[in-house]
Amino acid sequence: MSGTDEVAPPWYRSTRYFMAFISSFGMANTFLQRGDLSMAIVCMVNHTAVDILKHGHSMIDNVSLFSNDTARYMYIGSNTSISNTPSGVTNNVTAGESPYHSCGTQTSEENTREKEGFTIPGIFAVWGKWAPPTERSRLICITYSGNISATALVFPLSAFLCKLKFAGGWPSLFYLYGVLGLCWTFIWLYCMYDEPAHHPRIHPKEKQYIEAALGRSTLKSVSVPTPWLKICTSLPFLGIVCAQVTYNWSIFLMMSNLPIYMKEVLQFDIKSNGAYSFIPYLAMFLVILLGSFCADALIEKQLLSVTYTRKLMTVIGHLVPGILLIILSYLDCTQSHAAVAILTLAIGLGGLAFCGILINFYDIAPIFATKIMTVSNAISMIPGILAPYVVAEITTDKTREQWQIVFFLTAGLLGLGTVVYLIFGQGHVQKWAVIRDTPEEEIALPS
Known part of the structure; x- marks a missing residue:
């Protein structure tokens, strides 16, 4: 210590x-x-x-x-x-x-x-x-x-x-x-x-x-122009955006279509639908809190660097839910309770992505974190519009096989976001986020 x-x-x-x-x-x-x-x-x-x-x-x-x-x-x-x-x-x-x-x-x-x-x-x-x-x-x-x-x-x-x-x-x-x-x-x-x-x-x-x-430079109250061109061409930032867009696809898909899936495929009534729709978000709440303490422990005890910690959390929060969604796609109304359990695990473990990509803004640019987070959040709202539309076009007959296509598509997107983030993700302050009137070692964070 x-x-x-x-x-x-x-x-x-x-x-x-x-x-x-x-x-x-x-x-x-x-x-x-x-x-x-x-x-x-x-x-x-x-x-x-x-x-x-x-x-x-x-x-x-x-x-x-x-x-x-x-x-x-x-x-x-x-x-x-x-x-x-x-x-x-x-x-x-x-x-x-x-x-x-x-x-x-x-x-x-x-x-x-x-x-x-x-x-x-x-x-x-x-x-x-x-x-x-x-x-x-x-x-x-x-x-x-x-x-x-x-x-x-x-x-x-x-x-x-x-x-x-x-x-x-x-x-x-x-x-x-x-x-x-x-x-x-x-x-x-x-x-x-x-x-x-x-x-x-x-x-x-x-x-x-x-x-x-x-460090003093991060806390220094100065007016610094935002280097938007460098931000928009920064590969670590673009890696976060890509991962967040694909992650938001899965989140918005579940938020807007989870009750519909439970009704059409699992054939739950409205009362059961509401109860079972509550459980996955409770699991996500607990996973986010527990995962955040685990991520900080890995960094504090120097078991992993900031970069590898963020990537580990993102991989688990993306790939494992993607695999679980593929498994879920093969279950029908006769296996409804197993489907709810898998769905709860998928959404719950997806909470670990919060400990990865959504914290990473503060790692790469503490002084610009709110601005770049706002830009990324705005871009990642697009899946919220497209996901229900795509689901409606695919599930015209409301069959399990059609929902299977939806889950395979979601798993593929989560995999894509993971690969891009693994390649471009970083955990240290970027050069464009450094205040030049202070020695760089004062603001550099563990990478």
């Missing part, structure tokens, strides 16, 4: 870990506020709207919202990619019945998304100057875990609140998540500072530990 480790205070008294938990709560609340509208609409509208939500048409008067499955899946995909949760599915479900309510609901959701679009980059911006290299995985993954926990909890929690009939049922969703959001905002404003040197309540030993671990 190094000298800087000896002066670091325990994690439970650490300002940086408190910030990680607050950030995680902020991420969770952001995604809860996005998802609550979906459940609120189901609670507030009549059965015709619920039928449209579930089937794309009314079971009573055969009123159709979508002309075919392709249109319905494409609509789901475009909204899923924008919101990064299944909440977008329900936009305009009441369009045929109440233009007033539809317009108001759509405007409300659009306003929510616009405001929350600033929240996520703001949360992750702090880690470039707060996360020591040997703790990056756990601090950033703790933050990411709020997203996954909210994805798993938003629908069962919202359904429970609707059934309570407190404050009219569905309005309680907005009251609860709104109050939580306000509380988080005040805590965030009080506790968050750009860097350790500006924080008035941080322990002096912790500040010294972070500054020693990151």
Whole structure:
């Protein structure tokens, strides 16, 4: 253990870990506020709207919202990619019945998304100057875990609140998540500072530990022009983008189509579908947290370099789920429980990719991490639009054999992303991310 480790205070008294938990709560609340509208609409509208939500048409008067499955899946995909949760599915479900309510609901959701679009980059911006290299995985993954926990909890929690009939049922969703959001905002404003040197309540030993671990240049508050040309031609950055695009394909595929697959192939009813759809995201939440501590331990104990640690986590988080999806494609409704177990392993182990590619931005460019992460995230939203459309075109007859093609395609893309990242991925600060007025050895991180 190094000298800087000896002066670091325990994690439970650490300002940086408190910030990680607050950030995680902020991420969770952001995604809860996005998802609550979906459940609120189901609670507030009549059965015709619920039928449209579930089937794309009314079971009573055969009123159709979508002309075919392709249109319905494409609509789901475009909204899923924008919101990064299944909440977008329900936009305009009441369009045929109440233009007033539809317009108001759509405007409300659009306003929510616009405001929350600033929240996520703001949360992750702090880690470039707060996360020591040997703790990056756990601090950033703790933050990411709020997203996954909210994805798993938003629908069962919202359904429970609707059934309570407190404050009219569905309005309680907005009251609860709104109050939580306000509380988080005040805590965030009080506790968050750009860097350790500006924080008035941080322990002096912790500040010294972070500054020693990151180096003065990383913490230096200077205005540095962003070298976009060098970033866009950087092979390590492009390797991350490629891996994230293929990874997001699998994630968005599961988010937008997991209930459909369970209904069409495994033949689960709606109640079972909801319960089994919750389990894989719970597994991912646990894997992200455990994997982040393992990744940091490998780096801290110098068992693997940063580069090989990121690649190891990415390989496991990409290839193993790809193999499991191929196995899953051979199972049918007579093996439904085995299929759920394999699906849970595939989605759960996919969480290890968070400890690889999604942390790697801070390894290669701490001072530009938020900017390059935002660019990569924007590009990797494209699969969220395309995945449901491709699924709709392939699974026209809703058979296991057609879903098998979907899973083989996904496994192939995950393999492609893994190969590209293995070739181009790096774990050290790139030359274009170095502040030249400081000796390079002060900012170089373990590679």
